[in-house]
Amino acid sequence: MGKRKQRLLRALGRSAEGVLRGLEEAADRPKQLDYFIEVMRAAYVDDCLAERLELSEPRPKVVGIYCVMAPEELVYAAGAIPLRLCGGSHEASCAGDELAPRDACPVVKSALGSTALGAPSLYELCDVVVVPTTCDAKRKMGEELAQHTEVWVLDVPHVKESEGARRQWLEELHGFKRDLERLTGNRIKRRALKEAIAMLGRAQHQARRLYQLRQAPVPVVRGSEAALALHAFAFDRADSWTEAMTRLNDELEERTRHQQPSQGAQRPRLMLAGAPSIFPNWKLPNLIEEMGGALVTDESCVGDRYLYDPVGAVENTMEDMMVALGSRYLMPCTCPSFAPNDDRLFRLRQAVEDFQLDGVLYLVLKGCVIYDFELQRVEKLMRELGLPVLRIETDYNPEDVEQLRTRVEAFIEMIQENTQLEVGA
């Protein structure tokens, strides 16, 4: 093992452990959260995901996936294991600095760094990685990754509306299916796909349960906790994750029944919008909660958006299931790499209503042009709805935490004062 790799593993482990410890220190955390903490610890700290996944001999193929457009149902149906690889590590992004242009976003840099050095080793575990053509950075990242590993590029149309785009996307998925069959040597049969859709359907059902539980007027789980639990899906088998999530939801339901808040009920209810906070970049979720905010939802593709939508197959014929997968992984996705992306504004409007939001923190990861582009529209919408928006541009570097702390604190105080004024008047 190279020295650089060892160094990266150590540094990565340290910062990941810091985040996980932080979560464990909260005495009021849900007991069932520990399972998800262990998943993340295995992936990033102990670096033993292969053992944790109990990959039997002969080892099943492992398919690394970026973004949220590659149907994991097909991967499972082919008898392979999907892992979600989008990177959130500062240390890995430093390692990736030399592999990407300066203005590339830290997600891409982190993924490149981790792949190049093979740390954490779950990146080495993947027999192939799937890169959907979402934003420019991800698309070019796919090309660079190909120096280190086999890459399948999944061509995602950027205009969802047109019939041609949807047909091409369906063709693309059929190609993905054939590639998976070639990789694993298993033909994807109707029954296997039906079961995989049902298995992920159960996961999606539990994710939606959590989503609804978090809408309660008194928060029963911290945003940082819920985000971690959802994120853990990336590194776990879908069925084990679902079981753990069912237990967590049961516990949270119990809390709701007994009105046990996880944090003060009076906290301003905030959404973390914009670019995703990918583990272990827990900078903003932590700041929001430390500074007195309640993080009730996000629109992250590793968080609340990850497992929100279900697959709507009815006939269970192969064609119908493929069409349903095509719809699920393209149409409701509100990634800003789509244009026009009005769907996102509708989703945000609904979230404001569902979660009774008081304010929106808008994360722009340095180099992420598309989320920044859409800020104006989001600000306009939130003005209309009477909600303040705070734009925060940062990367994974922990250096600016104290500066951000002041800004987040001021933002939350402003919301609190406004509500008090309203109550007073």
Place this chain on the structure above:
Amino acid sequence: MRVTRLRWLVLAVCFVLLTFGGRMGVHLGAYLPTFACYFTGFDSYGGACFLAPLQFALAAGSVDGLLKALLYVVIAILLIIPLGSAWCGWVCPFAFVQDVLDLIRRKLGLGYLRFPEGLREGLRPAKWVFLFIMLLLPLWAAFPILVPSVARHLNIPFCELCPVRYIMPMLTGRASYMGVDLENATTIILSGLGVFFAILTLVLSLFKRRFWCAYCPMVLVLSFFRRISLPKLKKDVQKCTRCEICYNVCPMDVEQVFKEREKENVTFPDCVLCLACIEHCPEDDALRATWAGKTFFRSTRKGFSRRRKIGVDRHKNKDN
């Protein structure tokens, strides 16, 4: 699958009652705005399509005939208002036949065919053509000013073209209807086309969901009343995620429901109110069905999961 099951039950009961009801003493007359074929025979049908008697009345060419035609239209409107397009989705015996063929396809594990938008757009005028044939040609037959030798045979021109008129009588033992009428050139052309449409419909219904309905003039007639008839399909545009499930489950390929971003009323002309879209919509209250403004069926995520048996809570079951 509750609504789907209920709809199958209603469709099957209507199929039996309307097609064979006459033999059991059910006589609703030929006033119905649905494709219960008149030519299954007076002794067999329990109720029949009003389009055949309407054409006969128009072709009579008398004041009496025209008044009769008016009466058929008025009765049809009175019947359309309470049920709207649900006549197509829940009552039509020929819809039942098509749905059975569709079920066979599913059981064979075959996918469905979806025509490209361009082709669908191109074929859209077909039902208008059928409607004009139905309303204008009988009048020509009544007042054969031009080419009377052709006009004479155009009493019920739409029925001669209608695939249902060839298929349904077979089920009541009147197989002789399935054939080309060789009496003269006009009948040869009309019935030749009719037989062709019938065979086409039977074959394509195995691949394309509700193949005939896209060209059925009754769907068109019912759609004229979609604003004033009582059942409606409504959408909360904000709750919709545009996941496209409603389009995929729609037997009529109605795309506008998921695309709509402004209007609440999404009872589009091709909608047959089968309610499959509500049944499979995963968003709470994004889609709902109302009758005279009152909601009687709404979409829920719980229902979505329950229908797929993925919402079962293992831990809760253990406790109980």
